Amino acid sequence: MTNISLADPSGRPIRVGLDVGGTKIDAVAVDASGRIIGRLRRPTGWGDDAVVESIVLAVAALADENSFAISEVGSVGVGIPGLVDAGAGRVDHAVNLGVESLDLAARSEEVLGVQFRVENDVKAAALGAAALNGVAGSMAYLNLGTGVAAGIVIDGQIWRGSRGTAGEVGHLSVDPRGRLCGCGQHGCIETFCGGGALTKAWGRPGALPIKDLFDAADAGDPLALSLRNDLYHGAAAAVRALVLSADVETVVIGGGLTALGERLENGVRAALRAGAEASPFMRSLRLDERIELLPAGSPAAAFGAALVGASITEKEIVSHG
Template sequence: MTAVRVGLDVGGTKIEALGLGEDDTILARTRIPTGWGDEAVIAAVHDAIEALAAAGGFAVADVVSIGIGIPGLVDAPGGRVLHAVNLGVDELDLASAVRARIPVPVAIENDVKAAAVGAGSLRGDAHSMAYLNLGTGVAAGVVIGGMLWRGARGTAGEVGHISIDPRGRVCGCGQHGCIETFCGGGAVMKAWGRGGELPLRDVFDLAEKGDPLAVELREGIAFGAAAAVRSLVLSADVETVVLGGGVTALGDRLLDDLRDRLRRDAAESPFLASLRVEERIELLPAGSPAASLGAALVGAALLHGENPHTDHVNIEADTAGADIEPEGAVHG
C-alpha cells in the first residue's frame, strides 16, 4: 500500500494539489478550479484529491494525511477558516468537513505560511529564511532553525500592514501607506485604473517609456518591496528572503529594481550597508510547488505526533530529485 501525503494550495481561482510519496518524492500534481462558498469549497477540495489520485495512479484510500493552505484568517489549531473573502467563506470547519469523507489527519494553515514551509524544504536550507508573497496582498512566512515561526498570536510575517507613509493611500486594514498599498498587486492595479490583460506588465513597460503614473507606481513597487525585505531582515535577521506571488512574474525586472532600491537606501546608512540586504533576496522559480508541498508537510506533521500549530513544523522532505514541471506562479 502506498502512503500518500496530500497538500492542497487553495486559491481564489484554482486549487493546486500535490501528492508526496513515502520517499519524499512528488508523485503527482494537478489543478482544478476553486468553488465559491462553503459547500463549493468543500466539494472542490474533495474533487482535487480525487483528481490527484487519478493523476498519480493511487487510490484515495492510500492518502494518510491532508494539509490545506488557504488564504485569509485561519484558526489553524481548530482546523477552521474564519474569513476568506476571495472564496466566499466567512466561517468554515474545513478540517472536519474533509475528515467526514476521508478519515485521516487534516491540517489547515494560512497559504503563505504553508508556502514558507515548502520553500524552505525545496531550498534544502531552511535554517534562517522568510518567504515574502507579493500577490494581491503582501505577507510573509518566517522559518527559523528549520521550523515555521508563527509568533505569539499567529501574525508573524504580516509585513504588508506595516505603515511606511502615514500620508499615503488608505489600506484595506484602515491604516495609511502600508507596504501593501505600494507593492500589493491589488492596490497597484487599483491605482493604475487602466485595465489591460496584464496590468502590472503594462506598468513596467510604460514606465520605461516615461509614462508619469507608470513611473510612480513602478518606483512604489520597489519602495514597498524593499521595506518588506528590510522589515524581515531587521526583525528576524533571516539570511534569505525568497520572493513569490503573482507580482514576481515580472522576474528580473522586479528583482533588479528591488536590489537597486535596497542599494540606494543602504548608501545613506552604513548600518544598512553592512547588512548587505540586497544579496539576501532571490525569486521563487516559476512553477514551484512551494505552497502545496508546504501544505503536505504541515499535514504530515500530524502523523509524527507533532502538533504543527503549537510545536512548529519540522521541514523534513527532501524533494531535490523530484521531477517538477513548470505550471506558472504558485500565488496570484
C-alpha cells in the same frame, strides 16, 4: 527540513498538499522520501459546500491521474487564505472563497476518511519555500500578490510569535501621509507593492495590469514610472523590516508579482542598494544579496501544505492581510 517526517507508521506513504486560492487549487502528491510524484490544478468552488467539494475532487483526481488509491494517502494538508484555527481545522473570513466559517478539516475527513490539517496559505508557502530551497536556518517568505503577506521559518518550523502574526509586514505603515490602505492606515507597505493597490492607482483597464504598468514604465509613462518605483520601494521596505526584526538569513519572494521575473528582482535589489548608500550599517547587511525569487510555477505553497499535513499541529490561530 527538520522536525517533519513524511514516513507514516500506518503504511500510508503518500502526503497530499493543496494550495487553495480564489480561483484555483494547486495540488501535489508527495511520497515518503519527500519527492513530488504528481501535480494538478483544478478550479476552486465558491461558498462552504463548493469549497469542500472542490478540495475532495482535487484529491480524488490527483490519486486517479497518478495511479494511487485514496487508502494510500496518509494525510492532506490545506493551505487556504483567511483566519485559520490550525488545531480545529477551521477557516474563518476567507472572503475570496465565499467562506465565513467552515470546519474544513472535519467535513473533508468525513468524505474521504483521510486526516486533514489546515494552515494559512502564506505560512504553508513559507514552509514549502524553505524546504524546496534547502534552507536549514532562518528564512522569511514575502508574498507579493494582490496583497502583501509574509511568514518566517526557523529550523524547519513556522515561527508565529505570540499571536500568530510574526513577519506580517504588509500593514506596517512606512508613510503616514501615503495612500489609504484597506486596513484603515495610510502608507502601509501593501499600498506600495500590493498588486491590488497598484492596479487601483494605475486605473487603466487590462488583463495583466501590473505587466502593462511595467511596459508603460519602460516606454517612459510618468505615472507608470512612479508606480513601478513605489513597488520597488515597498518591496525593499518589506525586506528591510523582515531582516532587521527577525535577522533572517534569506528572504524568498513569491506570489503573483514574481511573474515579472528579473524586472522585479533587479528593481528590488537596486532599491535595497540605494537605500543603504548613506548607511555603513545597512551596507554591511548586504540585503540585496539576501533575496531570492521563487521560480515561476513553483509548487512551494502546495508542497508546504503537504508538509503541514505530515506534521503535528497545535491549536493556534494565524492570519494574514
